[in-house]
Amino acid sequence: MTVADETAPVLVVRRQIAVPRERVFEAWLDSESLAHWMRPGNFTHATVTVDPRVGGGFRIVMEGRTDGGDYEHRGEYLAIEPPSLLSFTWISNATDHKPTVVTIEFHERGTGTELVLTHRRLAPKAVEAHREGWTDVVRLLDEALTRG
Amino acid sequence: MLDQVYGAIADPTRRAILGILAEAEVNVGTLAEQFPISLNGVSKHVKVLERAGLVERTVQGREHRLRLNAEPLREALMWLEHYRAFWDTRLAALEALLLKKERGAGSGQAENPQEDGR
Numbered sequence: 411m412t413v414a415d416e417t418a419p420v421l422v423v424r425r426q427i428a429v430p431r432e433r434v435f436e437a438w439l440d441s442e443s444l445a446h447w448m449r450p451g452n453f454t455h456a457t458v459t460v461d462p463r464v465g466g467g468f469r470i471v472m473e474g475r476t477d478g479g480d481y482e483h484r485g486e487y488l489a490i491e492p493p494s495l496l497s498f499t500w501i502s503n504a505t506d507h508k509p510t511v512v513t514i515e516f517h518e519r520g521t522g523t524e525l526v527l528t529h530r531r532l533a534p535k536a537v538e539a540h541r542e543g544w545t546d547v548v549r550l551l552d553e554a555l556t557r558g
Numbered sequence: 559m560l561d562q563v564y565g566a567i568a569d570p571t572r573r574a575i576l577g578i579l580a581e582a583e584v585n586v587g588t589l590a591e592q593f594p595i596s597l598n599g600v601s602k603h604v605k606v607l608e609r610a611g612l613v614e615r616t617v618q619g620r621e622h623r624l625r626l627n628a629e630p631l632r633e634a635l636m637w638l639e640h641y642r643a644f645w646d647t648r649l650a651a652l653e654a655l656l657l658k659k660e661r662g663a664g665s666g667q668a669e670n671p672q673e674d675g676r
Contacts, residue, residue, distance in 0.1 A: 421638050423645045429656040437652055447651040504640055525649065529641050531564075531634075 421529040431516040431523040435493040438514065444470060453481070464490055468498070485509070500529070563630045566610035571595070572603050576612060579626035586622045 427434055437443040441458040449456040454474030461467050469484045482502060489497040494516050499509040510531050517524040566572055571593065578584065578592060590600040604624060607613040611630045616623045 421641050421645070423642060423649065425649045425653065427649075427653045427656060429653075429660050433656055433660070434652070437656060443655065447655045448648060449651075450647060504637070504644075527645055527649070529645065531637065 420531075423527045423529075425525045425527075426519065426522060427525060428522040430521060431518055432493045434523045434525060435496065435516050438496055439490070444468075448472075448483075461487075462490060463487065485512075489513075505531075562610040563612065563634065566606050566612055567631075569603065569606075571600075572607055575600070575603055575607060576626060579613060579624060580628075583623055583625045586624060589624060 437447065439460055439462040441460045444460065445456040445458045448458070448470050449472055453472040455472075457469075457471045457473065459467075459469045464487050467484065467486050469482065472481045484501050485499040487496075487498045488511070489495055495514070496516075497511065497513040500512045501507055501509050510529060513528045513530075515526040515528075517526065567576075574593070575589065578589060586601060586604060587597070589604070590597040593600055604613060604615075608615060612627055614625045614627050616625070
């Protein structure tokens with residue numbers, strides 16, 4: 411019996427945006443754009459550096475929260491294929507400073523875009539989990555947890 | 559430990575076992591009846607789940623009773639929930655920014671540089 415040792419929970423988030431995908435794509439690599447939309451409301455400003463090439467890095471530091479905390483995300487670009495595919499590692503406090511992988515597909519939908527974002531907990535060289543299986547079990551176990 | 563949990567979850571038979579145990583405690587024999595593989599095969603899967611802390615076994619005489627322990631998955635669930643909320647709000651902000659720019663460009667007016675909090 412073989413056990414796939416390296417698996418990962420996978421999160422998929424989709425969004426329709428009524429803007430052409432070239433524009434949506436650009437907004438992910440433009441430091442001025444990122445400083446605006448990557449910043450949640452309770453921070454006063456963000457500092458962003460981007461080196462938009464495969465192997466290049468990015469750093470997003472959010473500052474100015476009332477409790478004085480700041481919050482850093484950083485990573486490295488794995489794939490940059492405008493206007494359809496973007497992938498990068500993503501590291502922050504919330505990932506225990508371990509690399510996770512974000513992959514974004516930009517699909518043309520008429521004059522707009524369907525954005526599909528996949529966030530995997532482990533690096534791409536790990537074997538992928540069965541996504542549907544994981545989603546099912548998460549649902550089941552979520553129910554078990556709330557039942558107590 | 560968390561990697562063991564993910565490894566345990568990777569197998570569809572083990573996910574099915576967890577699904578059954580999420581409904582009720584069962585003994586190993588009853589569990590094995592639900593699967594086309596041998597009792598021995600099911601036992602091996604159960605052991606992997608036990609090592610990952612997802613299943614607890616109580617032995618009563620000859621009966622081996624199995625119970626789900628969902629605690630190890632709390633962390634994984636929390637991670638998923640955290641990042642689902644994170645990306646939902648970021649993508650909403652991205653959409654708002656892009657629509658604002660698009661409207662500004664479409665009407666031929668110069669973009670209003672006023673921004674909140676910058």
